[in-house]
Amino acid sequence: GDSVTQMEGPVTLSEEAFLTINCTYTATGYPSLFWYVQYPGEGLQLLLKATKADDKGSNKGFEATYRKETTSFHLEKGSVQVSDSAVYFCALSDKNNNDMRFGAGTRLTVKP
C-alpha cells in the first residue's frame, strides 16, 4: 500500500542554517503530497502541498518539489529561525485511500 518514509530526527540546527528534511513515498497512483508542521502542544497545520509532478509548494520560506522520478518531496529552508522549532510531517493522499498517509515525523530544534 501507499506509504511515506521521512528522515529520522531529531534534527538540531543553529539559527540561519540551511534545512533539509528528506521524504520519499511509495504509491500506486498519482498522489498529492503535503508537509504539515506541529508546534509544541498544538494540532497539525498544513505548511505546503503539491498535487502533481514538478509542482513546487512553498510557504513561510519553506519549499518542497514533487519529484516523480525519485518519488521524493524533500522539505528545504534556506535560513531557519528559532520559531521554526517543531515537528514536521510528510504526508500523501491518493484517491485510492480514504485517509492520508503520514510519515513518522521529524523533530527540528533551532538554537539561537
Next chain:
Amino acid sequence: SQTIHQWPATLVQPVGSPLSLECTVEGTSNPNLYWYRQAAGRGLQLLFYSVGIGQISSEVPQNLSASRPQDRQFILSSKKLLLSDSGFYLCASSAIAGVGTQYFGPGTRLLVL
C-alpha cells in the same frame, strides 16, 4: 477554509472511567472526518474515519468507538479507559475523500492514570 474545534483541550481520567471527546467542524458541509491518536514522541495513528452521518470505519481494533450524530460533529468514546489510551487525540476534516487536504483541530491531550 475549514475550522475544527475540539474539546476538552486537556483531560485526566482514571483507568476504567468512560471517555467522550468532541469535534465539530465549521466552514464546510459533508466533510470526511477523522480521529487520529499521537502517542508521546510518535507519529499519527488513524483510529476512525467517517464519510457521512452514521458511517464509521475503524482502522484499529481497540476499546474506543466513534460516532457521527450530525454532519459536522464527530465523537470519540470509550466505556472503560486503559492506561494505553493516553495520548494526544486529533480530529481532522477533509472536503474530499482521499485527495483532499486534511485540516486539523487543536487536539485533546488525554492522560489516563
